[in-house]
Amino acid sequence: MKKPIKSIITILVIILSFNLTSCTLIDNIKGKFKKDNGYFDYLLSGKVDVISIQSVRDKSFKFLVTDEKAIQSMHELLSKAKVSEEKSDLQPDYIFEIKMGSEIKQFNYIVGAYEGNFYDENENFTVSKRLDESIIQNLSIIRKPRDFEYIYYNSILDVMNLKKEVLNNGNNKIGIDVENDIDCLKYIFSTDIEDFLSRARKITSNVEIVNNNEEDFDIVIKVKNRGHNTTVYKSNITVEDKKNKVEYYYYIVGENEFKEWNIDIYTKDNVPKEVEKNW
Structure with missing residues (x-):
C-alpha cells in the first residue's frame, strides 16, 4: 500500500506545481497585457482639490481643473500612458500640478512628443495621444488661426x-x-x-x-x-x-x-x- 500512496502524493505534487506555475504564467501574461499603469489611480480618490495646467512659454496662460468628470477624464488618459525608461529632451510645453491638500504632484508635459513626454522626478510616461485633444483643446482660445x-x-x-x-x-x-x-x-x-x-x-x-x-x-x-x-x-x-x-x-x-x-x-x-x- 505504501507504493500507491507515494505515487498518489507524487502526482498531487506534480499537479499542484503545474497549477502554481500556470497561475504564475497567467498572471505574467495578464501583467504584460494590462491596459492601466495604476500610477494615477489617486486621481479617482476624491481627494484631488485642483489640477493646474500652466503654459511654460506664456505665463499668463494657465487654467484650473476642478470638475470631477474632467479629473476622471484625465485619469482615463494618463492610466493608459506607457512607462518609459527615458524622458524626452525637448523643452516642456506645460507644467501640471495636482494638488491634494498640502501635497502637490508636479509633471512636465511635452505636446505630441513620442517618448517620455509626461514625467516627474521619479517616473517617465509616454502619453499616446495629446492631452490637449481631450482637455486643453476644450479650454483653449477659440480664436486660434486655422492651420x-x-x-x-x-x-x-x-x-x-x-x-x-x-x-x-x-x-x-x-x-x-x-x-x-x-x-x-x-x-x-x-x-x-x-x-x-x-x-x-x-x-x-x-x-x-x-x-x-x-x-x-x-x-x-x-x-x-x-x-x-x-x-x-x-x-x-x-x-x-x-x-x-x-x-x-x-x-x-x-x-x-x-x-x-x-x-x-x-x-x-x-x-x-x-x-x-x-x-
Missing part, C-alpha cells in the same frame, strides 16, 4: 528664403526669436519647433531658437503677431543683421481661402496703402 502651425512657421521660412544670401554670407549664427511673440506663445510647442528647425536648416545650417540669449547671435529674426483669427493672419518679421547694422522689415498677410492659406510678404517700400492703413 496655425502652417501659417506661422511657413511665414518665417518664406522670409528666410528671401534673405537666404544675407543669412549665409559668412559664418553667421542665426537666432529665431519667438519668445516675445506674446499672442502666439500658447500655440507654440516644442515638437513643432523641432520640425521647423529641421526645415530652417535646409536654408541656413547655423540656426537656433533664441532662449533669453539674443546677444549670442549675429542675425536675429524676430516675429511679432499683429492680429489673427481663423481666416486672417498678420505679423511683422524683422531680420536684424548685427554685423552690418542693417534691419529688414516685412509685413506678413495670410488669408485662408477655400481651406488654403495664401501668404503675401511686403517690405516697407512696396506695402499696399490699404494693408498699411489697417495694420
